[in-house]
Amino acid sequence: MMEIVVIKCGGSTVDELNEEFFKGIVAMQTAGKYPIIVHGGGPAINSMLEKLEVEIQFIDGLRKTTPAVLEVAEMVLSGKVNKQIVQGLQRAGGKGLGISGCDGSLLQAVPVDLASLGLVGQINNVNVSLLHSLLNEGTIPVLSPIACTEEGDHLNVNADAAASSVANYMKAQELVFVTDVDGVLKDGQLLEVLSAAQVQELIDDGTVYGGMIPKVKAAVDSLQGEIEKVVIAGGKAGSRKEDGTIKGTAIVKEATATL
Ligand SMILES: Nc1ncnc2c1ncn2[C@@H]1O[C@H](COP(=O)(O)OP(=O)(O)O)[C@@H](O)[C@H]1O
């Protein structure tokens, strides 16, 4: 069976990803696994919107996406950030292949709530045969989270949710969220293992807030499929333990330890 690993690169950390990170992904492929990257780019979209003086608004962690915002989000995600990651892979000796979720109807979606959120989508299908062809060609697909509707309209999708959908439709073994913190923290301490129930407690008591909420929710959603474990980890070089393994929070179906 193909061992597929979906790696979500957060926009918060994309500029910090170094050669070691990309070499790690290429090494994963050399070891016989099939990595797929899904990336975000929230901070880069914000800075472009600011330059263009377009209003920025988030509702429950999702960007309100007017047609003007979509144009900028698509340009930044599928143009700038996507190619930055492809370049990182290529410099590390990998066959990075950048593709937007709209190309080949890779990510198909429906609007979440047109009236309040505008052109924001939730994925209801993934073109798995196209992704399998790309994997079988030896490429490392790099997906930007712009999806399309049956009518061919483009929608902006939260990248954590997009990564979780790709992992579920592709029946991935692992899903890793790479972000700008070492994992889920409580009082400054890294929580190494969390169950779905514990994740909900941490949201309810405010320990998990903001951009960490869609990540832990996407992690819990993914555990309903074949995936046994989802990891939230830091992408910076400093986010590694002394033995080189990446620090992180594993979210599992059932955790044994209490918080
Ligand atoms: N309990 C928590 N532990 C760690 N980070 C948290 C927690 N709650 C909220 N956060 C915030 O979530 C951020 C990561 O989410 P986000 O900025 O959306 O990253 P990304 O762009 O990688 O998706 C962290 O930088 C931190 O500010």
Ligand SMILES: CC(=O)N[C@@H](CCC(=O)OP(=O)(O)O)C(=O)O
């Ligand atoms: C609908 C929605 O919110 N889309 C996100 C897509 C990018 C993203 O999710 O980037 P991060 O992973 O860096 O947060 C946005 O426009 O910011």
